Amino acid sequence: xxxxxxxxxxxxxxxxxxxxxxxxxxxxxxxxxxxxxxxxxxxxxxxxxxxxxxxxxxxxxxxxxxxxxxxxxxxxxxxxxxxxxxxxxxxxxxxxxxxxxxxxxxxxxxxxxxxxxxxxxxxxxxxxxxxxxxxxxxxxxxxxxxxxxxxxxxxxxxxxxxxxxxxxxxxxxxxxxxxxxxxxxxxxxxxxxxxxxxxxxxxxxxxxxxxxxxxxxxxxxxxxxxxxxxxxxxxx
Amino acid sequence: xxxxxxxxxxxxxxxxxxxxxxxxxxxxxxxxxxxxxxxxxxxxxxxxxxxxxxxxxxxxxxxxxxxxxxxxxxxxxxxxxxxxxxxxxxxxxxxxxxxxxxxxxxxxxxxxxxxxxxxxxxxxxxxxxxxxxxxxxxxxxxxxxxxxxxxxxxxxxxxxxxxxxxxxxxxxxxxxxxxxxxxxxxxxxxxxxxxxxxxxxxxxxxxxxxxxxxxxxxxxxxxxx
Numbered sequence: 001x002x003x004x005x006x007x008x009x010x011x012x013x014x015x016x017x018x019x020x021x022x023x024x025x026x027x028x029x030x031x032x033x034x035x036x037x038x039x040x041x042x043x044x045x046x047x048x049x050x051x052x053x054x055x056x057x058x059x060x061x062x063x064x065x066x067x068x069x070x071x072x073x074x075x076x077x078x079x080x081x082x083x084x085x086x087x088x089x090x091x092x093x094x095x096x097x098x099x100x101x102x103x104x105x106x107x108x109x110x111x112x113x114x115x116x117x118x119x120x121x122x123x124x125x126x127x128x129x130x131x132x133x134x135x136x137x138x139x140x141x142x143x144x145x146x147x148x149x150x151x152x153x154x155x156x157x158x159x160x161x162x163x164x165x166x167x168x169x170x171x172x173x174x175x176x177x178x179x180x181x182x183x184x185x186x187x188x189x190x191x192x193x194x195x196x197x198x199x200x201x202x203x204x205x206x207x208x209x210x211x212x213x214x215x216x217x218x219x220x221x222x223x224x225x226x227x228x229x230x231x232x233x234x235x236x
Numbered sequence: 237x238x239x240x241x242x243x244x245x246x247x248x249x250x251x252x253x254x255x256x257x258x259x260x261x262x263x264x265x266x267x268x269x270x271x272x273x274x275x276x277x278x279x280x281x282x283x284x285x286x287x288x289x290x291x292x293x294x295x296x297x298x299x300x301x302x303x304x305x306x307x308x309x310x311x312x313x314x315x316x317x318x319x320x321x322x323x324x325x326x327x328x329x330x331x332x333x334x335x336x337x338x339x340x341x342x343x344x345x346x347x348x349x350x351x352x353x354x355x356x357x358x359x360x361x362x363x364x365x366x367x368x369x370x371x372x373x374x375x376x377x378x379x380x381x382x383x384x385x386x387x388x389x390x391x392x393x394x395x396x397x398x399x400x401x402x403x404x405x406x407x408x409x410x411x412x413x414x415x416x417x418x419x420x421x422x423x424x425x426x427x428x429x430x431x432x433x434x435x436x437x438x439x440x441x442x443x444x445x446x447x448x449x450x451x452x453x454x455x456x457x458x459x460x461x
Contacts, residue, residue: 044361062281064369071367081358084459085381095366098376129460140362147366 010036011047012206018151023183025193025214028203029229034186035078037203038155041184042073055150071099074144074152078159080136082128082143088115089124092143099147107146114142118172134165138172145176152176154185190233194218202226240430243420252416253438259333259401259412264394266337271344275382276374278345279352289345296342301335301400305407308335325411332404336397343393351386352378356461384457391450395443413438 010033018024026034039045041052043059043066052059054073060066082091092111096102102110115121118138120131128136137157144152154173158166170192177183177196187193193200193214200217202210204225210217218234221227243249277289296304308331312318320330355378363373383390402414409415417435421428 042365044364067364067367067369070365073365075362075365077358077362077365079356079358081356081362083359083362083377084461085384094376095368098372099367127460143362143366 010206011040014050014206014208016201016208018182018184020150020182021180022198023177023181023185023196024199024201025197026184026186026201026203027188027190027193027229028209032203033206034203035155038153038184038186041151041153042070042075044075067099071095071147072150074147074149076137076140076144076152076154076157078156080128080133080140080160082136082139084128087125087127088120088131088139091128091139092146095143095147111142111146114145115139117145117175118142119168132165133161134168137161137165137169141169141172141176151182151184154183154187156186156188158187158189188233190218202229204229240427243424243427243431243434247416247420249413249416249434249438252411252413253442255329255409255412256398256401256404257442259329259336259404259409260394260398262333263336263340263401264397266333267340267344267393267397268390270337270341272348272379274341274345275348275352276371276379278349279374279378281370293342293345296339297346299339301339301403302406304339305332305335305403308332309407325409328408329404332407332409335407336401336404340393340397340400343396344390347386347389347393348379348382350389351382351384354385355381381459384454384459387450387454387457391446391454394450395446398443398446399439 012033014033014037016024016037026037028034036045040047041054041059043052043061046061054069057069059069082088083094086094089108089111092114093102093104093107096107096110097104112121112124115124118141120135120138120142123131123135123139128139131139141152141157157173158169161169166189170189173183173185173192174196185192185197197214200210200212200214201208202212202217202221202223202225209223210221210226212222217226218230221230274289274292277285278293280286280289309328313328313331318331319327320334321327359377359381360373363377368376402412404412405415405418413435417431420431424431
């Protein structure tokens with residue numbers, strides 16, 4: 001697939017397959033198009049040509065069909081984007097109740113179990129602004145999981161967090177990966193890539209430059225861009 | 237002083253203000269409903285609806301209210317024989333409400349749109365990402381936050397609406413306060429200034445609580461981010 005922002009060709013001939021249960025970590029320098037790729041997968045960004053298929057279904061352009069498919073794709077944003085006027089619990093139950101038509105009691109039970117899983121069940125009645133960034137991001141993960149998605153997209157989930165909160169979010173993500181969730185994670189956290197990824201995708205200038213297992217990517221990168229990138233970030 | 241007080245025996249000032257309150261009340265409700273729908277049109281992804289919303293706002297916002305209300309009386313009622321009630325006065329009263337509502341709906345729409353601008357784009361993206369369509373996302377996520385961000389501008393529209401309800405005189409609602417003021421000045425030219433001040437004070441008393449209330453509410457209901 002391809003995408004342009006005006007003159008800028010942000011995604012060039014991207015061709016990526018992710019298997020069920022696979023954890024793909026997308027890394028690369030700023031402006032390489034990795035976030036755009038992530039957002040294109042549930043059509044928060046439109047694409048100019050090509051197609052995106054989820055579980056054998058082509059991602060529709062708009063309307064109810066698109067909404068339905070989006071419900072199957074969990075998304076976690078860099079800036080959390082919890083619904084600011086709703087409590088933590090309501091943030092998680094909104095989708096199941098309004099999109100899936102789940103009963104209130106059942107949705108609440110599901111939400112509480114998910115909040116417990118990410119360790120914020122004791123904050124259920126608070127508003128998002130009353131929580132720390134790390135807690136908010138874990139709620140965002142629970143909110144996405146409540147839709148029982150086929151795949152989870154993470155768009156730089158730890159980039160807006162204070163350093164001491166990064167690990168609590170990564171721990172939740174590692175746990176999720178171990179449970180067999182299909183995940184596409186855009187991140188700068190190389191530790192997470194090493195620990196949880198089945199495959200690392202390195203992007204630069206809107207292209208996929210290299211795909212490899214984390215082991216071989218970090219120890220033996222093939223492309224010059226990847227060597228250069230790793231040299232810059234791993235030198236400290 | 238005795239002269240002044242005698243005014244209130246001859247003329248029912250509170251009843252005239254009551255007419256303005258009723259006009260404002262109903263017009264405010266209809267304007268809020270129409271304005272919300274227009275705001276939805278303007279933020280919707282459908283170009284023809286966006287166009288309609290923009291056209292409506294630009295036409296009604298830029299037309300003098302006097303002309304809209306005079307058209308309601310002379311155009312709709314007299315020429316086109318549109319009647320909204322069996323009784324003449326009730327019909328004129330309702331036509332004035334419609335005119336006031338249509339006019340102020342344009343301002344309500346813009347106030348709500350300014351409220352929508354206080355809601356970060358990420359809120360809409362998160363709503364879409366869990367599978368909500370445009371209308372559910374607007375109803376459950378965007379508008380509740382937009383209204384809270386729009387309380388102060390909406391209060392300004394309401395204040396303008398209350399004062400503009402006197403323009404219903406142009407639509408031949410002869411029972412409202414500015415019409416009564418005109419009558420009183422005509423018959424009691426000895427008390428022109430006290431009469432003016434009385435009506436001015438009446439509106440100040442009506443409007444001040446609304447300003448206080450909206451300032452309080454916009455603080456109280458502000459969405460913490």
